[in-house]
Amino acid sequence: MKSVSTKKKLIIPTLFSFLVMVATMILSAFFLFSSSVTTITNDQTLVASQQVLTNYESYFDSVITVSNNVLGTYSNIKSSDIESGMGSYFNTVETFKPEILRMSIYKASTGAFLSGDTLSSKNNVDKNETWFSNATTNTLINVFSPVSTAYPNVQYTFTLSKYLPYDKDSDLDAVLKIDYDFSKIVDTISPATLGEGGRFIIYTKDYQTIYTSNSKSSVLTTEEKALVQKLVIGSTGVNFDGHRFYLYAATITNTSWRVAIFTNQDALALAISRFTWIIGLVGLVLVVVFVSILLLVADSITKPIKRLQNEMAEIESLNYQTSLQPEIQGSAEVVELNHSFNQMMGRITELTSAIVSEKEEQRKSELKALQNQINPHFLYNTLDSIIAMIDKGENARAEDMIVALSKFFRISISKGRNIIPLPNEIEHARNYLLIQKMRFGDSFSFTINVAPGLEKYYVVKLILQPLVENSIGHGLKEDEEGHIAIRAYEDGDFIKFEIQDNGFGMTPTKVDELVKSFNDDTVYQGVGLKNVYQRIRIYYGDKADVLIHSEEDVGTTITIVIPKEGALRHEE
Amino acid sequence: MKNNLCKTLVLLSALALCACQKPVSLAQIFIYDSTDTFIGSLKGNLLKNLDGYIAYNVNSAERKQTTQNEQTISALEDSRTKILVMNTVDRLSSSALIEKAEKTDVPIIFFNREPLPTDFASDWASKNCYYVGSDPSVEGKLQARIADQIFGGKDAFSSSIYDKNNDGWIQVAILKGEQGHQDTEQRSRYCVSELSKTLGYNVQIVSTAYCNWERSVAREMMKTFYNSSIELLFANNDDMALGAIDYLQTLSTSTPSAPFSQQFFPIIGVDDTAAGQAAVEAGTLSGTVLNNAERQASVIFDLMKHVLDGKEIPHYDASQVVPNGNFYHVLGEIIRKAS
Numbered sequence: 001m002k003s004v005s006t007k008k009k010l011i012i013p014t015l016f017s018f019l020v021m022v023a024t025m026i027l028s029a030f031f032l033f034s035s036s037v038t039t040i041t042n043d044q045t046l047v048a049s050q051q052v053l054t055n056y057e058s059y060f061d062s063v064i065t066v067s068n069n070v071l072g073t074y075s076n077i078k079s080s081d082i083e084s085g086m087g088s089y090f091n092t093v094e095t096f097k098p099e100i101l102r103m104s105i106y107k108a109s110t111g112a113f114l115s116g117d118t119l120s121s122k123n124n125v126d127k128n129e130t131w132f133s134n135a136t137t138n139t140l141i142n143v144f145s146p147v148s149t150a151y152p153n154v155q156y157t158f159t160l161s162k163y164l165p166y167d168k169d170s171d172l173d174a175v176l177k178i179d180y181d182f183s184k185i186v187d188t189i190s191p192a193t194l195g196e197g198g199r200f201i202i203y204t205k206d207y208q209t210i211y212t213s214n215s216k217s218s219v220l221t222t223e224e225k226a227l228v229q230k231l232v233i234g235s236t237g238v239n240f241d242g243h244r245f246y247l248y249a250a251t252i253t254n255t256s257w258r259v260a261i262f263t264n265q266d267a268l269a270l271a272i273s274r275f276t277w278i279i280g281l282v283g284l285v286l287v288v289v290f291v292s293i294l295l296l297v298a299d300s301i302t303k304p305i306k307r308l309q310n311e312m313a314e315i316e317s318l319n320y321q322t323s324l325q326p327e328i329q330g331s332a333e334v335v336e337l338n339h340s341f342n343q344m345m346g347r348i349t350e351l352t353s354a355i356v357s358e359k360e361e362q363r364k365s366e367l368k369a370l371q372n373q374i375n376p377h378f379l380y381n382t383l384d385s386i387i388a389m390i391d392k393g394e395n396a397r398a399e400d401m402i403v404a405l406s407k408f409f410r411i412s413i414s415k416g417r418n419i420i421p422l423p424n425e426i427e428h429a430r431n432y433l434l435i436q437k438m439r440f441g442d443s444f445s446f447t448i449n450v451a452p453g454l455e456k457y458y459v460v461k462l463i464l465q466p467l468v469e470n471s472i473g474h475g476l477k478e479d480e481e482g483h484i485a486i487r488a489y490e491d492g493d494f495i496k497f498e499i500q501d502n503g504f505g506m507t508p509t510k511v512d513e514l515v516k517s518f519n520d521d522t523v524y525q526g527v528g529l530k531n532v533y534q535r536i537r538i539y540y541g542d543k544a545d546v547l548i549h550s551e552e553d554v555g556t557t558i559t560i561v562i563p564k565e566g567a568l569r570h571e572e
Numbered sequence: 573m574k575n576n577l578c579k580t581l582v583l584l585s586a587l588a589l590c591a592c593q594k595p596v597s598l599a600q601i602f603i604y605d606s607t608d609t610f611i612g613s614l615k616g617n618l619l620k621n622l623d624g625y626i627a628y629n630v631n632s633a634e635r636k637q638t639t640q641n642e643q644t645i646s647a648l649e650d651s652r653t654k655i656l657v658m659n660t661v662d663r664l665s666s667s668a669l670i671e672k673a674e675k676t677d678v679p680i681i682f683f684n685r686e687p688l689p690t691d692f693a694s695d696w697a698s699k700n701c702y703y704v705g706s707d708p709s710v711e712g713k714l715q716a717r718i719a720d721q722i723f724g725g726k727d728a729f730s731s732s733i734y735d736k737n738n739d740g741w742i743q744v745a746i747l748k749g750e751q752g753h754q755d756t757e758q759r760s761r762y763c764v765s766e767l768s769k770t771l772g773y774n775v776q777i778v779s780t781a782y783c784n785w786e787r788s789v790a791r792e793m794m795k796t797f798y799n800s801s802i803e804l805l806f807a808n809n810d811d812m813a814l815g816a817i818d819y820l821q822t823l824s825t826s827t828p829s830a831p832f833s834q835q836f837f838p839i840i841g842v843d844d845t846a847a848g849q850a851a852v853e854a855g856t857l858s859g860t861v862l863n864n865a866e867r868q869a870s871v872i873f874d875l876m877k878h879v880l881d882g883k884e885i886p887h888y889d890a891s892q893v894v895p896n897g898n899f900y901h902v903l904g905e906i907i908r909k910a911s
Contacts, residue, residue, distance in 0.1 A: 053638065068751030068782075075748075075780050138688065140754045141664065165761050167746065168777040205667040232672040234645040251665040253637040256688075258668060 007302040011294055018290050026283045033279075034272045038237075041268045042246060046235055048193075049248035049261045052200070057253050059185045063178075064254045066093060066100070067142050067162045070176050074105070074164045079172055086115035101151055101179040108136055108163060108173040125177075131161040135175045139163035144210075144255050147179050156182035156211055186211060195264025197243045203228070205256050228260045237265065244269045304334040308341060315345075363538050364418070378469075385439045397438060404434045414461055418539075422457040422488070422495075422567070426450055429464040429486060436472050444472070444482030451489040457567040460539045464497060466528030467558050471501040494543075495567055497560040506550040514548060532560065540566040597654045599628040599876065600647040602640055604661040604685065606632040609811075609845055610863060611659060611684060617869030618657070625873075626654070626880070637661040644669055648676050655876060656680040660687075663754075667691045670701055679879045681872055686754060692898050702875045704868055707894065707901035708755040711861045712762025714904050715806055715840045718859035719767060721908070722838045726772045733834055736803055741774040742767070743801050747793065747816060749785045749808040756782075756808050759842060763806045778802060783812045790815025798823075805839045810848030810860055813841035817856045832856045844907045852909050861904040867892060868902045875900070 004012075070089075077085050082105075090103040094117055104116030111127040125132055131145040140163070147157040159179050166172035194200065194213075201220060202210040207229065209219040220228070227238050228249050235248045245262040252259055382405055389398035411428040414420045426448060433446045468484065476482035487498040506514075518533045529546065536544040543563040550556040599622060603611050615630065622628050631647065633640035640661050647653050656673060658680050660666055666687035673680050679700035692701050719742075723729040730740040737743075744764065749756040760780070768775040779797045783789040790812035798819065807813035816839060817832075825835045833839070838858040841848050851857035871893055877883040888894075894901045 050638065057638075071751055072748075072780075072782050140757055141688075165757055167760055167764055167780055170761075170765065205671075230675075232675065233641050233668050234672070250641060251637060251662070251668045253662045254664060256664040256667065 005302070006305060007298050010298045010301065014294060015291065018294075019287065022283050022286055022290075026279050029279055030276060033275050037271055037275075038268060041265060042235070042237075045246040045263045045265065046248060049235070049246075049250075049263065052188075052261055053248075053250050053252070053259060055188055056185065056202075056259060060252055060255050062097075063160055063180065064142055066097060066178065067160055067176060069093075070103075070105075070178075071162065071164050074174065074176075075167050079166070079169055082172070083115045087117065090115070090117040099181045099184055101154065101157065101181050103176075103178050105164065105174040105176050106132070108175050109171065111175075114172075114174055131159045131177060132175055135161040135163045139165070141256075142254065144257060146210075151179070151181075154181050154183060156186050158182055158210065182211065186213075194262065196266065197241050197262070198245065198264040199224075199262045201228075201260045201262075202252070202257055203260070205258065210257060224260070224262075228258075233258070238262075301331055301334070304331070304338065308334070308338055311341070311345075382435055382439065401435060401438050404431045404438075407431045408435065412462060418460060419458045419569070420461040422454050422459050423450070425459050425461055425464055426486070426488060428462070429468050432465050432468055433484065440472075444476055444484060446484040446486070449485070449487045449489075451487075454488055454490065454495065457495060457564070458569065459495075459562065459567060460535055463532045463536060463560055464499065466532055467499045467560070470528050470558075471499055471503065471556070474503065476501065476503050490564070491561075493564050494561050495564055498557055499560075500555060500557040502555040505552040505554050505556055506548075507552060508550075511548050511550050518546070529558070536560065536562055596627050596652050597880075598650065598652040599626045599655050599657060600644075600650075600653050601628055601630045601657045602643060602647075603630065603632050603659045604640070605635050610809075610843055610865060613845075614684065614865040614869055617866045618872055621869060621873040622876075626876075627652075633661050635661055637665050641665065641668070644672065648673060648678055653678055655880060657872060657876070658682050660685040663687060670694070670697050674700075681875050681879070683868065683872055686899070689897075689899075698898060700879065701898060702879070703899045704871045704875065705899075705901060706755075706863045706868065707903060708758030709762040710901070711755075711842050711863065711904040712759040712764075713766040713770075714861045714906050715759065715763040715842065715859075716766035716771060718840050718861070718906055718908065719763075719804055719806075719838060720771050720773075721906075722833065722858055723773075726774075729773065734803055734838065736837075737801065741776045743776050743778045743803045745779040745797065745802045745805050746777065746781075747790050747805065747807040747812040748780055748782045749812070751782050759808045760806070763840075783815065785809055785811060787811040787815035787818065791818045794819040803837050805837055807839065807841045810841035810843045810845045810851070810857070813839050813857055813860070814847055814851055817851060821856070833858045842904070849907070852907060855909060859906060859908040862907050863904055864892075864902050871900050871902055 070086075070093075073089055074082075074086065086105060094100050094103065102117060102120050104120040104122075105114045106112060106125050107114055111125045111132060113122050113124050116122060127133065127136075129148055131143060131148065134143040134145065143161045145159045145161065147159045151157055157179060159177060161178075162176045164174040164176050166174065199212060199214040201212040201214065201224065203220055204210060207220060207225055212218065212220065214221070214224070223240055227240070227247060231247060231249050233249050233251060235246065238245050238247045244265045246265050247260065247262055249258060249260045251257070382401065386398050386401050386405075389395070389401065408428060408431040411420065411424050411431070414424070430448055433448075437444065437446070464486065468486070471484050472482075483502050485498070485500045487496075487500075489496055514529060518530055529548075533546045536546070540562050543561075544566070545561045547559040547561065548556065549559070601615065601618070603615055605611065619628065619630075629647070631640070631643040633643065637660070644656065644658075647656065656669075656678055658666075658669065660669065660682065663685040666682060666685075667690075670680060670687075670691055674694075674696045677696075677700075680702075682701070682703040682705075684705050686703055686705055687701075692698055692703075720726075723732060723734055723742075729735055729742065730738065735742070744767075746760050746764075748760050764775055764777065767773045778801060781793040781797060783793050785808070790807065792815075794816040805813070805816055807816065820832075820836050823836075827835055832855050839856070840858055841860040842863060844852075844860045844862040848857060848860045852860060871888070874883075874885055878885045885895075888900075892903055894903060
């Protein structure tokens with residue numbers, strides 16, 4: 001499982017909860033606002049619409065009261081008084097009701113004129129006219145119809161007709177006709193109060209238009225009709241003509257008419273959308289501010305941890321020298337952690353340097369011990385040879401030998417140093433060879449070949465001499481002249497020393513045993529070779545090596561390989 | 573014991589849950605005014621029938637059609653509403669209510685306020701709308717029959733004590749209900765026409781007055797037009813008849829021991845309300861026509877069962893209930909003091 005960083009752990013759940021919280025807040029604010037603003041607006045519009053309806057109902061109520069009063073008056077009047085009595089009654093009514101244009105009554109059976117106000121035409125009427133036939137068919141209701149004759153200068157009119165039973169003589173049953181001026185009541189609601197596109201429509205139960213305030217159409221449009229037919233009565237929000245409307249539809253009491261009021265509610269939609277924008281912006285700002293704060297806080301917590309983590313990563317890559325920040329800024333826990341870490345690192349450094357110096361001491365003593373394994377018999381034998389020369393009077397040879405021996409020891413000791421310049425080491429081998437050559441009576445020859453440019457290098461001292469000693473001791477045949485060749489040269493990143501003899505050589509088995517013995521402390525074969533091998537490994541590490549190439553009856557070549565970079569150092 | 577208690581509790585809560593989830597069918601009853609005596613008694617009879625059959629909710633419009641429209645709309649929005657039983661404020665609103673109810677396919681049974689025949693013309697209405705009410709023309713006719721019974725026939729009238737001026741004509745006064753109300757016009761018209769055209773009396777109407785169905789108004793009206801020439805008083809309902817009686821009882825007569833109808837004139841009402849019945853018993857009200865609330869309620873109930881359960885509508889006795897299409901008229905009955 002992939003582990004998650006502290007910063008992410010800190011940020012993700014917090015940010016998520018915050019986003020959920022903000023989203024919940026925004027959504028609930030939105031729904032609360034839009035529902036309450038819609039409710040309030042709808043309630044207000046409903047009240048306004050109901051007020052309009054109430055105005056109309058009280059208007060029609062007064063219309064019907066007039067009709068009922070006529071009915072009562074007519075049923076009480078003497079038959080002989082009908083024409084004059086009703087006529088003057090009508091005139092009186094018209095005085096109080098300026099909205100009445102004409103009032104007249106006709107005989108229900110024939111349509112003959114019975115009575116009317118002073119302005120009425122006194123003509124008989126056609127029984128088949130709508131207002132007349134509807135009244136005689138439905139004798140109990142007030143019938144509202146369009147006027148049969150238009151009045152000049154009056155925009156909206158209608159006719160009320162009503163069957164008037166005459167209790168005393170049903171032959172005198174009559175039909176009342178009142179023409180009304182509808183304009184004044186219509187004017188009480190101007191389209192402006194309904195907003196842009198708002199309209200007010202009165203229509204019959206068959207959806208025939210009585211009145212519409214829609215200036216674009218004198219009748220219910222298909223769209224309006226579909227909307228009011230769907231609603232019938234009640235209220236609802238509708239969208240058409242690119243506007244939002246509150247539609248209120250109702251019956252007008254005591255008429256078979258209905259009214260539909262479309263009130264523009266664009267302001268509501270605008271208020272809601274404006275609120276949505278504002279709350280959206282507020283939400284955005286909140287989120288931005290919160291995220292910034294969150295990042296700052298998270299950084300202040302995680303940065304010191306991160307730094308600590310980086311330092312620890314350095315330790316993983318074995319760099320114990322990690323520079324410790326004396327004081328990391330951060331929360332108390334992190335400072336404490338850092339402090340402990342610093343203490344721990346200090347302790348580790350102490351411990352490692354102790355171990356390193358111990359190792360160094362150990363190495364030095366090992367090196368010394370190994371160098372000291374140089375055969376002491378060589379000195380005695382050489383001194384014996386010098387004595388013998390002096391006895392024989394070979395003073396010049398004795399002197400040469402003493403000089404060579406002196407040089408040999410000077411380099412061997414090298415003021416106690418382990419590392420000496422490469423030419424010195426070569427010189428050391430030469431002196432050794434000179435001494436041995438003199439001792440063994442020039443029974444072998446030798447050549448030393450050092451590639452130019454090697455003078456600057458340093459090597460562990462006394463690595464050639466033991467190998468030369470081996471060559472002389474084991475490598476030379478008695479029956480032919482031996483030859484020992486020493487070469488030093490560069491080979492890539494390495495410096496190589498070759499000690500070649502033309503002696504007996506070794507079997508491959510012997511070579512294998514020798515190589516195995518290098519790393520095996522229980523084997524004590526080839527002490528010199530192993531000694532050299534161990535010393536160069538101690539000093540130069542894994543890159544240094546000793547190679548053996550041997551062929552029986554042909555000779556042996558030992559190659560010492562040391563890295564150049566190691567050979568540039570000369571401090572111990 | 574404890575285990576049983578647990579089981580019972582689980583069972584009970586499960587039942588409660590079922591009860592909550594199961595939608596209850598609801599009959600919505602609309603009345604135009606909660607103070608109207610007759611409508612009150614009709615409602616009482618109907619609710620008695622409904623108990624145990626269907627849950628109901630009563631809405632009173634207090635004489636405002638706007639209120640009733642709103643009540644209807646919210647009733648139709650309630651998915652539990654299965655039927656509307658409707659006494660409209662304004663019978664001209666019936667068409668709108670039918671159209672609205674059709675949207676949610678909720679049938680309507682109208683009562684007391686009669687829709688226009690054209691309102692039931694649509695396919696849906698002819699299957700789902702009914703009307704139950706009295707027949708005001710029959711009530712008017714029955715009022716005339718009561719007068720005929722009192723007078724003992726047109727031939728006996730001219731020699732009876734009731735023809736005060738011995739002219740062979742009946743001088744009639746009428747107390748009318750509400751102007752333009754169907755019952756007012758129908759009852760007023762048919763009591764007179766039955767008396768003159770069917771029963772052959774000579775009838776002269778001397779006074780008519782609208783009293784809005786109200787006792788106190790009738791009392792005042794009586795005061796203004798009372799005169800000794802009146803030989804018969806028809807009132808469109810009992811309350812107004814009682815109003816007239818209230819006024820007459822304040823007068824003193826020369827023959828205080830004679831029956832009330834002879835001291836003044838016979839007074840005939842409609843409805844047979846409790847007060848009317850008491851007046852009939854007391855002899856002040858000569859007779860009344862029973863507007864049979866109980867029977868109307870039971871016809872409404874029959875129609876509800878028909879609409880809701882598809883139960884067949886019973887065949888009614890033609891002297892009690894007259895069906896005419898989806899209009900069911902419950903006939904009135906003569907109520908007189910048992911002799």
